[in-house]
Amino acid sequence: MAAKTKTAKAAFERHGLTDEQLIAIWRTMLVHRRLEARGFELNRQGKIPFASAGEGHEAVQAGAAMAFERGKDILVPYYRDLGLDLGIGLTPYEVLLSLFGRAADHSGGRQFPHHYASKQLGLYTISSIIAAQTSHAVGAAYAVKLRKEQGRAVLTTFGDGATSEGEWHEALNFASVHKLPIVFLCENNEWAISTPLSGQMGQPNVYKRAEGYGMPGVLVDGFDPIAVYGAVKQAMDRARRGGGPTLVEGKCYRFLSHTTDDDDRTYRSRDEVNARRKDDPVPNFERFLIEHGVLTAEAAEQMKSSVLAEANEATDRAEAMPYPQPSDLYSQVYAGPWEPWQ
Amino acid sequence: MAVAASTSKILNNVEAVRETLYEAMKSDDRTVILGEDVGNRGNVFLITKDFVKEFGEERVIDTPIAEASIVGIAVGMAMEGLRPIAEIQFADFIYPAFNQIVGEAAKTRYRSNGEYTCPLVIRTPYGGGVRGALSHSVSIEALFYHVPGLKIVAPAFPADVKGLLNAAIDDPDPVLFLEHKKTYRLIKGEVPDGHYTIPIGKADVKKQGNQLTVVSYGLYVHWALEAANALEQEGLSVEVIDLRSIRPMDRGAILESVRKTRKLLIVHEDNKFGGIGAEISAMVAEEALFELDAPIRRLCAPDVPAMGYALPLEEEYMSSPAEMADAMREMVRF
Numbered sequence: 001m002a003a004k005t006k007t008a009k010a011a012f013e014r015h016g017l018t019d020e021q022l023i024a025i026w027r028t029m030l031v032h033r034r035l036e037a038r039g040f041e042l043n044r045q046g047k048i049p050f051a052s053a054g055e056g057h058e059a060v061q062a063g064a065a066m067a068f069e070r071g072k073d074i075l076v077p078y079y080r081d082l083g084l085d086l087g088i089g090l091t092p093y094e095v096l097l098s099l100f101g102r103a104a105d106h107s108g109g110r111q112f113p114h115h116y117a118s119k120q121l122g123l124y125t126i127s128s129i130i131a132a133q134t135s136h137a138v139g140a141a142y143a144v145k146l147r148k149e150q151g152r153a154v155l156t157t158f159g160d161g162a163t164s165e166g167e168w169h170e171a172l173n174f175a176s177v178h179k180l181p182i183v184f185l186c187e188n189n190e191w192a193i194s195t196p197l198s199g200q201m202g203q204p205n206v207y208k209r210a211e212g213y214g215m216p217g218v219l220v221d222g223f224d225p226i227a228v229y230g231a232v233k234q235a236m237d238r239a240r241r242g243g244g245p246t247l248v249e250g251k252c253y254r255f256l257s258h259t260t261d262d263d264d265r266t267y268r269s270r271d272e273v274n275a276r277r278k279d280d281p282v283p284n285f286e287r288f289l290i291e292h293g294v295l296t297a298e299a300a301e302q303m304k305s306s307v308l309a310e311a312n313e314a315t316d317r318a319e320a321m322p323y324p325q326p327s328d329l330y331s332q333v334y335a336g337p338w339e340p341w342q
Numbered sequence: 343m344a345v346a347a348s349t350s351k352i353l354n355n356v357e358a359v360r361e362t363l364y365e366a367m368k369s370d371d372r373t374v375i376l377g378e379d380v381g382n383r384g385n386v387f388l389i390t391k392d393f394v395k396e397f398g399e400e401r402v403i404d405t406p407i408a409e410a411s412i413v414g415i416a417v418g419m420a421m422e423g424l425r426p427i428a429e430i431q432f433a434d435f436i437y438p439a440f441n442q443i444v445g446e447a448a449k450t451r452y453r454s455n456g457e458y459t460c461p462l463v464i465r466t467p468y469g470g471g472v473r474g475a476l477s478h479s480v481s482i483e484a485l486f487y488h489v490p491g492l493k494i495v496a497p498a499f500p501a502d503v504k505g506l507l508n509a510a511i512d513d514p515d516p517v518l519f520l521e522h523k524k525t526y527r528l529i530k531g532e533v534p535d536g537h538y539t540i541p542i543g544k545a546d547v548k549k550q551g552n553q554l555t556v557v558s559y560g561l562y563v564h565w566a567l568e569a570a571n572a573l574e575q576e577g578l579s580v581e582v583i584d585l586r587s588i589r590p591m592d593r594g595a596i597l598e599s600v601r602k603t604r605k606l607l608i609v610h611e612d613n614k615f616g617g618i619g620a621e622i623s624a625m626v627a628e629e630a631l632f633e634l635d636a637p638i639r640r641l642c643a644p645d646v647p648a649m650g651y652a653l654p655l656e657e658e659y660m661s662s663p664a665e666m667a668d669a670m671r672e673m674v675r676f
């Protein structure tokens with residue numbers, strides 16, 4: 001966030017976003033953070049076996065989600081994209097069903113948390129296999145282009161570590177060959193579990209690789225949701241117009257351990273992590289919106305309590321829902337009933 | 343099985359694949375073909391020759407040489423409502439796509455609880471006896487038949503090729519469609535005109551007999567038939583079952599035959615350890631052990647990485663009709 005001004009209602013680059021949209025972005029960031037924390041709490045309480053953490057990714061995800069056209073675009077995310085999923089319409093209740101592994105979860109309690117699948121939202125099913133989703137996104141973008149669907153684009157996301165996978169390179173290459181309507185968004189949090197960026201690539205800028213594929217590469221501050229929106233919106237509009245793919249890199253940071261099963265104290269110092277907290281996008285964006293007169297301090301507090309209430313209500317409701325039945329293990333292997341021996 | 347037209351023509355396996363793909367492209371504009379050299383050249387075996395002229399390069403896609411994404415992109419197309427037919431130029435080069443086939447395509451329906459599906463066909467030429475050396479002759483079926491969520495077919499006769507390829511294209515789940523290279527132009531047969539399907543998972547008794555059941559698929563079905571027919575002259579009666587489908591497999595057909603002949607020989611070109619024959623042997627042992635009059639026998643390739651380029655190294659790896667006849671004779675007389 002560039003603006004450090006104290007002047008209320010001072011002008012700032014808002015990329016056409018209305019006050020309502022700015023507040024919606026902030027609310028998505030709040031819900032994202034609250035639900036990630038809920039995942040960790042439930043894990044520590046012994047109520048769920050596993051949760052991942054997106055703290056530090058709120059701005060890049062909420063900003064990108066605002067550039068997604070609901071009911072039209074396609075999102076092919078990765079496992080750390082809870083904020084993006086929320087930003088395109090996923091509800092806290094669905095998130096809690098996923099965390100608890102309940103039968104009503106999108107995967108029927110089969111998948112790790114935050115692996116959703118909703119045709120209604122345009123949200124593709126993903127595995128946990130790093131970068132495998134990027135070629136699916138390219139295939140979907142090919143279909144959109146083949147059918148000459150106007151004004152529709154695909155957004156696919158991944159971490160910095162994912163950009164080392166061969167499949168990631170194949171996806172960008174093919175998208176460029178066919179000038180597909182797709183945006184590749186890298187959420188560069190500087191870590192891939194315990195491997196720092198320097199162990200992942202010979203130079204630290206993912207966006208620079210775009211040139212090698214023949215597409216624009218855009219660098220954006222991933223802690224600034226407005227800037228992210230601006231960059232992703234421009235790239236999505238370009239894709240929707242038939243202008244081809246773009247690689248956007250949002251630089252952010254992972255404040256917590258990789259997942260509840262990881263302990264980041266084993267590979268990075270508290271000093272490093274604490275020093276980065278000054279960039280925490282959730283309090284920073286709140287302050288920014290208040291300073292610029294978009295939000296009042298009272299409204300902000302109200303919003304926080306309503307988000308907490310919503311999270312609590314979703315937690316109680318989802319926890320009360322049943323697990324899948326043992327017999328559910330056997331459904332949806334193929335269409336129809338199934339035996340390997342006929 | 344849809345009723346086929348009463349007319350038919352003689353085609354080889356290449357022509358059967360070609361005709362079926364052509365009809366699929368013609369009848370459904372959601373169908374796309376993607377792979378290396380499928381457009382400009384029309385596939386290395388000329389299976390899709392001139393398709394690009396008729397259907398355009400948007401639907402007959404010459405991809406970069408990138409097998410993982412050939413399948414991955416096809417998975418995305420399938421999830422988005424197209425009916426992709428992906429080609430891996432030779433089965434020997436399918437390994438980079440293992441991730442997408444096993445980790446993604448086979449689990450799409452399951453992991454989304456049916457929200458997304460993956461109606462995808464992956465065609466690939468496989469098999470040896472064509473002086474293909476280490477990297478143009480492998481069998482890959484055993485690497486994939488362990489995987490729930492996939493279907494695998496390996497027809498040997500032109501009419502089966504057409505019926506099963508149509509079934510694979512119509513299928514709502516991913517199907518690996520294996521085409522034996524040596525049978526491509528060698529094997530000719532009558533193929534009904536018009537659209538028809540053969541159900542995936544149904545074997546076919548290609549020759550009746552009552553002293554021994556031989557189960558095989560692909561090129562070796564033809565060699566087993568040659569051997570079994572020769573043994574008729576010696577008064578030996580051998581039944582030959584063509585599996586046609588490897589996953590699912592036709593338990594009923596195998597058991598019915600074995601219960602009649604009381605002896606089972608499995609022949610396949612792929613190596614023995616952990617091969618398709620192992621699963622068939624286990625199933626028959628579980629279901630019909632005490633109805634057998636002889637131990638189950640498997641005649642398969644040796645446990646070496648691949649057949650060689652030099653003729654003796656290829657011949658040593660491959661079986662032959664004569665070797666099959668010897669095994670059949672021994673088993674009948676056991």
Ligand SMILES: Cc1ncc(C[n+]2csc(CCOP(=O)(O)OP(=O)(O)O)c2C)c(N)n1
Nearest residue numbers: 080128129130159160161162189191192193
């Ligand atoms: C193909 C594959 N290899 C390894 C893993 C194990 N793994 C899970 S997350 C991860 C790190 C990914 O880092 P990055 O892409 O930067 O994403 P981040 O988790 O930082 O958001 C690894 C190695 C995996 N899920 N898939």
Ligand SMILES: [Mg+2]
Nearest residue numbers: 159160191192
């Ligand atoms: Mg990372």
